[in-house]
Amino acid sequence: MPARSTKTPERFGLDRLATPIGIALLVTDAEGVLRALDWEDYEHRMRELLRLHYGAVDLRDQPAPTEMRTALSGYFEGDLGRLSAIAWRIAGTSFQQKVWTALAQIPTGTTMSYGALAARIDMPKAIRAVGHANGSNPISVVLPCHRLIGADGSLVKYGGGLERKRWLLRHEGVEV
Incomplete structure (x- = not known):
């Protein structure tokens, strides 16, 4: 039997934001930095990408920072430059x-x-x-x-x- 990982799962917050093209899933870390953004109908893929990038992940319902939600809503309302205000950090090769x-x-x-x-x-x-x-x-x-x-x-x-x-x-x- 393979050894189980003793690494503590990464803990992230999960929030949902209504947009004109569906419900966006916002995954943030303890510092309120965006780690993933995907669509509710593709949640399984998002969880798989998180697993590939971080290993075990513990997603808990938690509101994303107000500034992030405001910036994303602003983008979808036509203020296209708002995305640059969003702090993000991602793992990958x-x-x-x-x-x-x-x-x-x-x-x-x-x-x-x-x-x-x-x-x-x-x-x-x-x-x-x-x-x-x-x-x-x-x-x-x-x-x-x-x-x-x-x-x-x-x-x-x-x-x-x-x-x-x-x-x-x-x-x-x-x-x-």
Whole structure:
């Protein structure tokens, strides 16, 4: 029988926020820093990503900081710059961190292909790996994985569903 881990589970708070595209799940740490943002209908995937990044996780109902809720609500109401006010911290490999940092630098209202992002991080042949790291992004919307599109301009893959991706891009002024 394998040995059980004696590591104490990471304890995070879980809150829900109504948005025009569904109920957002907000996972925060003891300092009120965002650790995950996903959609209620994809809660199982979010929990799996948390497990992969942190090991055992204990999620408890707990309100997210008012400032975070206000910033997210502001974004969904049209104040697109509000996302930059949200403090976040996520675990991942050094490659994932590199991709996620680059995602955060894609300006609101613009899109980029997976290949262009791979080139931006000086790994032009790592297009598929960039796609995989993008799909493992635990903080959708705040780390704008929805701004990545196919090389031909098509909407491809979004963990929250293509309709949400389409809505987010239109909300940011991108014609899709």
